[in-house]
Amino acid sequence: MTLHSNDDQAEVRALLSQLLSFDTTSRESNLELIHFIKTYLEELGVSSTLIFNEERTKANLLARFGPQGDGGVMLSGHTDVVPVDGQNWTFPAFELTEHEQKYYGRGSADMKGFIACVLAAVPRFAKQRLKMPVYLAFSYDEEVGCLGVRSLIEHLKSSPERPALCIIGEPTSMKPVYGHKGKVAMRCNVRGHACHSAYAPEGVNAIEYAAQIIGELSQVSEALAKHTDDQFDPPYSTIQTGVIKGGAALNIVPESCQFDMEMRYLPGVDANATFDKLEQFAKGTLEPKMKAISSESNIQFEKLSAYPPLLTDKQSDLAKWVGQWADNASYETVAFGTEGGLFDEAGVATMICGPGSMDQGHKPNEFIEIDQLNRCSSMLHNLCSWLSEA
Ligand SMILES: [Zn+2]
Incomplete structure (x- = not known):
């Protein structure tokens, strides 16, 4: 596993703290969070496209950097979270609390922790001479039936260039997941x-x-x-x-x-x-x-x-690579659903691999272990090296 500077860890923490502070329960607008990400990326020289819902109260964000050309890798996650209504939280739900090597907050595991790691890795990706493009795809309304991502996929389908591979960072304890119902x-x-x-x-x-x-x-x-x-x-x-x-x-x-x-x-x-x-x-x-x-x-x-269900071939190059990047060869399926089947139907081979566990997702006092975030940053680091060598 690659070692991380304290700077990397501090950056992930700071970004996660920001992301958790936006109440992006699916019934609410996610625009504040989306504009925060858009501005953050702009400051790093990465432009992004927002794909709004009809009422313009929510948006998907799609960003692309690296060389021109077809192919490349997409890092994808949803920005909405499930409600905290009726749940008994002892930590504040919409801010980061650090306690015993864990960060608490709604969405810390599902799945703002992953998004924080991805955003923290963007400066590294942007600095490298990548041989293939990288896409960031952040959706809305996943928790209410994978609704938002559909317009993002339509946008990709109508674009001349498309990613070949996708990693969705839903919480799998950093195990490469190749299928779900x-x-x-x-x-x-x-x-x-x-x-x-x-x-x-x-x-x-x-x-x-x-x-x-x-x-x-x-x-x-x-x-x-x-x-x-x-x-x-x-x-x-x-x-x-x-x-x-x-x-x-x-x-x-x-x-x-x-x-x-x-x-x-x-x-x-x-x-x-x-x-x-x-x-x-x-x-x-x-x-x-x-x-x-x-x-x-x-x-x-x-x-x-x-x-739709997802079933990516365990023997495929993508599965092999994700196993290498995540330094974890225990390939699994999961019981929960993701946007993966929709990406797969659109011709983007997809695996699920992200920090934290769904044991904590959707529950009161949702948390993510700091170690899981470090492992995710390692995966992104390895992916970045692979993209600059490939
Ligand atoms: Zn999720």
């Missing part, structure tokens, strides 16, 4: 027909029809469990209902019921086909019975969010 979140709205419960047969009970669809999910789950891949934990695709709402009073046949389902699926599994089957059951088997009583009743499915 994909996810589809789906809402189902069942519209029935209300009436006095004493005349129940004259109504269409939305809750009871919803229950039949949910019951069908267990059949679907059993079918999904037959296809396994031991690289993942659990080694098969799963589907579950997470939220349900319906009914107004016990003496009224419920007019509406809404529930949300989520599928976590293996690479190679067709999630759409699974939901198509469920929709066929709802539309083909249940809806005619409902409509026979009330023509307005129906069942509607609505996709809430989705991201």
Whole structure:
């Protein structure tokens, strides 16, 4: 492992302290943080492009430096964090607190620690005579379904030059991660027909029809469990209902019921086909019975969010290189999702490797170990040397 000067460590700490001070909970604007990064990069002679959302309240930042030409390596992370609402924090959530070789604060692990390391490394990259370009890609709205990064990827796709490789610095304890499952979140709205419960047969009970669809999910789950891949934990695709709402009073046949389902699926599994089957059951088997009583009743499915799985070849050059840069050859998959599958679909080979652990992500008193940040800085140092020698 490369040794670090105290200057490097102090710079990472100072940058992380700044990044943590911006409340970039996904529902808030991330523009203050983005402008802080933009100005920081400008002072180092690196220009960046902001890609805004429609309301211009949030933006992705894309920067590129080094030589002209196609290819190169992208370092990517999301700037938003999950809410602290209802969590019991003993440290302040939106400032850095140092305690026992750890930095505390919302986003320290997921994933402002990585962004701080990347920003601290920019002067080194900018000074080197790089043989390939480096891209920085910082997105918004990752935590609410990998939404923001999509416009950044569209921007890359329409650019004449594109990176070949990407490292996403989600917290993996600096282990090179080559895969994760994909996810589809789906809402189902069942519209029935209300009436006095004493005349129940004259109504269409939305809750009871919803229950039949949910019951069908267990059949679907059993079918999904037959296809396994031991690289993942659990080694098969799963589907579950997470939220349900319906009914107004016990003496009224419920007019509406809404529930949300989520599928976590293996690479190679067709999630759409699974939901198509469920929709066929709802539309083909249940809806005619409902409509026979009330023509307005129906069942509607609505996709809430989705991201694809990631499965990068463990034997690929990228996987080998990331293992070398991170000085860690324990290749793994993770249970959580990332923007990696979207980059991969756009033709950018992607690995996940970043400081800190998701054991701390999303929890009260989120922290990152200083040692993890040092390891990340080492990886970036090694990447910089590789880019100037390649
Ligand atoms: Zn994250």
